[in-house]
């Protein structure tokens with residue numbers, strides 16, 4: 001699809017379309033990331049999906065090959081659990097060694113890694129769930145921020161402010177380029193986000209039905225079936241709010257929370273990350289808490305990334321045209337789409 005929009009993010013990342021595929025734990029491998037890049041957007045390989053450093057290196061090399069040398073990104077999710085980010089120092093060394101020069105950091109502020117990344121000239125895009133944290137990241141010197149709203153799959157933060165409000169409000173608080181997400185999966189939302197001041201959108205849930213995602217077809221079929229009402233917010237009692245597919249394990253977590261259980265050990269049989277991997281592998285979508293946001297409603301068909309992008313861009317083009325046709329002189333001439 002021909003380039004429709006030129007923004008600070010398309011310029012900064014060197015991409016054609018303002019469509020960013022956020023890191024997806026267990027799912028963002030070389031095939032998926034390369035498909036996002038080859039379709040003209042940007043993708044981020046989740047470093048924590050490849051705990052073995054050499055497996056990570058091999059996956060980066062595979063992605064480089066699949067993109068024919070085009071730029072792609074790495075996602076560094078920084079957990080608040082003490083010690084759990086230590087492995088990422090080795091991953092950062094490998095990433096730099098392999099010539100990756102763009103990261104999506106998320107979770108905790110990325111101070112611990114900023115020095116190494118900046119001195120290597122890496123573009124740092126930090127993902128947060130609130131404008132307050134975005135402004136803090138800007139003050140730390142990151143190059144761009146991503147702000148996700150309450151609708152998003154995974155971690156929507158504690159304040160649960162929606163994407164519509166955050167997108168417009170961010171324009172008033174930030175000077176660096178910003179990407180918005182949370183509930184985005186239709187091109188009309190892309191046009192709206194750009195109109196409000198954003199430079200790109202990030203999508204996660206909408207993309208889980210991509211053909212290039214390795215997960216079992218039964219899981220993807222379930223996402224296709226899901227509406228905007230099929231997600232559940234859990235783990236708020238641990239101040240770690242998480243939006244997941246409304247399956248048996250997510251409901252078990254809600255039950256423990258409603259009973260006032262505070263011992264994390266009792267939650268582990270449901271929330272440990274390895275259960276997600278098992279669910280994606282077996283297709284047993286009732287297992288594990290599976291990140292999913294309200295934009296599941298737009299994921300209506302399993303398709304290659306390039307086709308999903310083409311649909312979204314056409315929808316964005318039509319939305320922009322609709323606005324043009326509504327502008328007073330055109331509307332008065334009866335040209336409303």
Ligand SMILES: Cc1cc2nc3c(=O)[nH]c(=O)nc-3n(C[C@H](O)[C@H](O)[C@H](O)COP(=O)(O)O)c2cc1C
Pocket residue numbers: 021022023024025026027046075076077105106107127148151152153154155181182183184202203204205206208290291292293294295
């Ligand atoms: C299945 C899934 C796994 C995710 N895993 C990660 C992750 O490992 N690291 C991360 O920073 N964000 C992760 N996210 C969040 C996405 O990168 C993205 O920010 C989010 O999905 C955008 O909101 P949306 O789900 O409404 O599109 C995940 C989201 C989903 C749906």
